[in-house]
Amino acid sequence: xxxxxxxxxxxxxxxxxxxxxxxCGICSAFCxxxxxxxDDFGTPTVxxxxxxxxxxxxxxxxxxxxxxxxxxxxxxxxx
Numbered sequence: 001x002x003x004x005x006x007x008x009x010x011x012x013x014x015x016x017x018x019x020x021x022x023x024c025g026i027c028s029a030f031c032x033x034x035x036x037x038x039d040d041f042g043t044p045t046v047x048x049x050x051x052x053x054x055x056x057x058x059x060x061x062x063x064x065x066x067x068x069x070x071x072x073x074x075x076x077x078x079x
Contacts, residue, residue: 011072012052016044020066027058027067 014035016027023042028034033051036044036058058067 011074012049012054013070013072014046014049014052014058015068015070016046017064017066017068018043020064022064022066024063026061026063030057030061032057 021044023044025038025042025044027044028036028038032055033053035046035048035052037047038044052069054069054071056069059069
């Protein structure tokens with residue numbers, strides 16, 4: 001969601017815990033913005049983090065709790 005003050009979309013960091021992930025593909029199947037892609041072995045990767053709308057469907061649907069989505073707070077420069 002864009003920031004109301006300066007109309008800038010916050011940056012999102014998506015982390016996939018490869019040790020916990022069982023490569024089921026649920027994250028990529030439920031993502032409405034197609035942020036994830038899977039390689040030939042089914043391993044998900046975050047290909048388009050800028051498309052993320054932070055709907056959290058990947059986090060909620062992941063049966064292994066292997067995905068974390070967080071907003072990156074940018075430091076505001078003081079004048």
